[in-house]
Amino acid sequence: MAKTDYKTIDEYHNVFPEEVQERMQAIRDVVHKVAPGVEETISYQIPCFKYKGYLVYYSAYAKHISLSHPFSAELLKAFEKDLKKYKVSKSAIQFPGNEPLPLDLIKKIIEFRKKENEK
Template sequence: MAKTDYKTIDEYQSVFPAELQERMQAIREIVHKVAPEAEEVISYQIPCFKYKGYLIYYSAYAKHISLSHPFSEALLEKFSKELKKYKVSKSAIQLPNNEPLPVDFIERLIAFRKKENEDTFKAKK
């Protein structure tokens, strides 16, 4: 993929094959369902959602879609059993493109991140 200067999530998604666009759009819709207040931005040239701070990023690749953010130890521990089936680092979870998108898992992960951001926001006040 050629380097470009994406300004919107639509621009980012449009350069991918239809199947990947559908998977990314599904993630986008999940974020808006769980965190309707979330703002869409492009950060590091990938889609990002902000809600009381950075909520979650996603990016697409030939074999997977990554959900990313510097994940907390609490998040990694809470979802440890489910994460065993994915390639995971401290900041990314790779969801293979040859498997159904784990919608329920993504919803719960976003809800957890949303609560983390809310708690951090409250603590700063």
């Protein structure tokens, strides 16, 4: 994907195939459900959500979608068991494109991040 100057999350979504757009929209919907009134923005040319600071980012790639943020050690420890099957770094969790998105897990991660931002 060529570097583009995205201004909105919709602009970002629109460059991807419909199936990928649907997966990203599902994450977007979860974020809005967990944190009503969350601010949408583009940061580092990817979708970003702000709630009392940066809440979470996501981005799409050829074979996965990443949920990202400089995750705390507490978050990574709390979800260690759930994240074992995914490629995880200190700042990103990769969800394979050939598997259903674990929306319940994503919801719990966003809830955890929301609580972290409320401290």
